[in-house]
Amino acid sequence: MSSDVSGEMSTSGAAPDPAPAAEPQVAPELRAAVRAYLDHLLVERALAGNTLSSYRRDLGRYQQWLAAAGVGALEAVGTGHVAQFLATLRGGDERHPPLSVSSAARTVSAVRGLHRFAAAEGLTTGDPAHDVHPPTPGKRLPKALSVYEVEQLLAATGSDSDPDPLVLRDRALLEFLYGTGARISEAVGAAVDDLDLADGTDGTADSTVRLSGKGGKTRLVPVGGYACRAVSAYLTRARPALARAGGGHGALFLNARGGALSRQSAWSILRRAAQRAQLDGSVSPHTLRHSFATHLLDGGADVRVVQELLGHASVTTTQVYTLVTVDKLREVYTTTHPRARA
Numbered sequence: 001m002s003s004d005v006s007g008e009m010s011t012s013g014a015a016p017d018p019a020p021a022a023e024p025q026v027a028p029e030l031r032a033a034v035r036a037y038l039d040h041l042l043v044e045r046a047l048a049g050n051t052l053s054s055y056r057r058d059l060g061r062y063q064q065w066l067a068a069a070g071v072g073a074l075e076a077v078g079t080g081h082v083a084q085f086l087a088t089l090r091g092g093d094e095r096h097p098p099l100s101v102s103s104a105a106r107t108v109s110a111v112r113g114l115h116r117f118a119a120a121e122g123l124t125t126g127d128p129a130h131d132v133h134p135p136t137p138g139k140r141l142p143k144a145l146s147v148y149e150v151e152q153l154l155a156a157t158g159s160d161s162d163p164d165p166l167v168l169r170d171r172a173l174l175e176f177l178y179g180t181g182a183r184i185s186e187a188v189g190a191a192v193d194d195l196d197l198a199d200g201t202d203g204t205a206d207s208t209v210r211l212s213g214k215g216g217k218t219r220l221v222p223v224g225g226y227a228c229r230a231v232s233a234y235l236t237r238a239r240p241a242l243a244r245a246g247g248g249h250g251a252l253f254l255n256a257r258g259g260a261l262s263r264q265s266a267w268s269i270l271r272r273a274a275q276r277a278q279l280d281g282s283v284s285p286h287t288l289r290h291s292f293a294t295h296l297l298d299g300g301a302d303v304r305v306v307q308e309l310l311g312h313a314s315v316t317t318t319q320v321y322t323l324v325t326v327d328k329l330r331e332v333y334t335t336t337h338p339r340a341r342a
Contacts, residue, residue, distance in 0.1 A: 026063045027072030034059050037117045058107040059114060061096065074115065075124045082111060082132045090135065105134035143287050144294040149279055150178055156277035157269075160230055165238035166256065170269045172227075172234035173253055173261070176209075177270075177285060179227030181292035181309050184285035186211040188261050190252040192235070197228060213311040221309055293321045 038056055041047045047055070065085050071077055086108055092098035099107065108129075115129040145153065157174055158167035177187055189212060198206035207223040223231065231252075239254060246258015253261040267285055274283040289310070296306050307318040 024064055024067035026067045029073045030063055030066060030071075033074050033118055033123055034063060034114065036121070036123075037114045040117060041113075054106065055110045055113075058110040061107065062111050062114075064095075074118050077115070077124075077128050079128045079131060082108075082115075082129045085111065086132060086135070101135045105136070108132065108134040143282070144290045145279070145283070145287060147295060149277075150288070150291055150295075152277040153270075153273055153279060153283070154178070154226075156273045160233040163237075165241050168230075168234045168238035169242070169253060169261075170273070172230040172238075173266060173269060174273060174288070175227040175230035176223070176253075177288040178292055179224040180209060180211070180221045181289050182209075182211055182221070183213065183289060183311075184263050184266055186213060186311075187285075188251070188253055188263055188266055191250045192239075192252050193250065195223070195231070195252065197223070197232060197235075211311065214313075217311065217313075219308065219311050290321070293318070297321055 038052065038059070041052055041055060062085060065088060066072075066077065066081065069081065069084075071081060086104065088096075089099045089104040089107055090101075112129040112132070112134075115124070115127045118124045119127040154171070154174055157171040158164070160168065160171060162168060162171075173187065176182065177184070180187075182190075190209060194210040196208045196210075207228045208220050209223050210218055210220055212218050242254040242256065242258055243249060244258065245256070246254065249259055251260035253266070255261050255265060263285075270283060270285055270288075293306050293310060296309070297303065303315060303318055303322060306321065307315045310318060312318045
């Protein structure tokens with residue numbers, strides 16, 4: 001027997017595994033253009049470090065693909081090249097597995113940004129990526145808790161009769177989020193003066209709160225009976241003690257030092273309650289907003305009314321919640337109608 005190049009004895013006549021293909025050499029002109037674009041994103045656009053790393057990785061793959069296709073400069077790139085690169089992202093190649101729709105969309109967005117920058121800076125005479133659009137991810141249905149899960153979550157925060165001011169605040173905050181559909185930023189940004197509580201706590205929705213939403217737009221939203229009782233208990237038996245520690249801050253929800261409650265602290269309050277309620281999956285403040293909208297629609301509310309309550313500029317944004325309701329209707333129909341299945 002003969003020895004192979006490693007000095008070990010060859011035991012079969014099989015040919016050795018082929019060496020991996022060498023990486024294609026990217027032309028200096030192409031590298032310089034990509035580097036200039038990344039510098040632009042860092043200095044002028046002030047992109048976050050993680051985002052910049054993703055762009056660098058995506059454009060590195062694009063450079064390698066262009067080099068393998070024999071393209072050495074951005075000026076030589078045509079629309080067909082960009083479209084073929086997108087097809088490779090979705091189908092994979094010998095070096096890379098296929099990407100998901102969202103990852104491919106992000107990569108194509110980076111490529112489009114590169115060509116748009118090159119055209120604007122006069123590095124190229126045109127933008128070959130202008131008419132190549134990223135793949136559209138399928139609509140992701142919002143995460144919504146069931147009514148029972150919401151009740152478990154709220155119960156896990158404690159009782160309205162608890163003597164601990166922080167327990168009363170936490171209960172009021174979560175009741176407020178679910179009872180009004182407020183964004184977390186709207187809840188922690190609300191002031192005491194934004195509330196108009198009815199004298200009472202009889203379960204009616206006569207109480208209202210003025211919320212300041214995106215773009216500085218404000219809207220008036222009812223505060224339901226359960227949320228009204230929880231907020232009233234907090235205002236009378238907890239907030240005065242918290243406010244004394246901070247010298248009288250006007251925010252509705254205060255932290256232990258008397259300052260305005262932060263978004264991060266509000267998220268932590270919800271996370272702890274979700275853990276105590278043993279709810280599976282990720283529960284965020286936005287989950288309560290999704291649940292608010294879904295439960296209204298399940299109860300027969302008009303989508304336009306829900307749009308106003310959520311503060312959506314377009315009803316199209318609100319209509320994604322109707323998909324949740326349609327899925328629920330389909331499930332109920334399939335499992336209960338005697339002739340739903342052949």
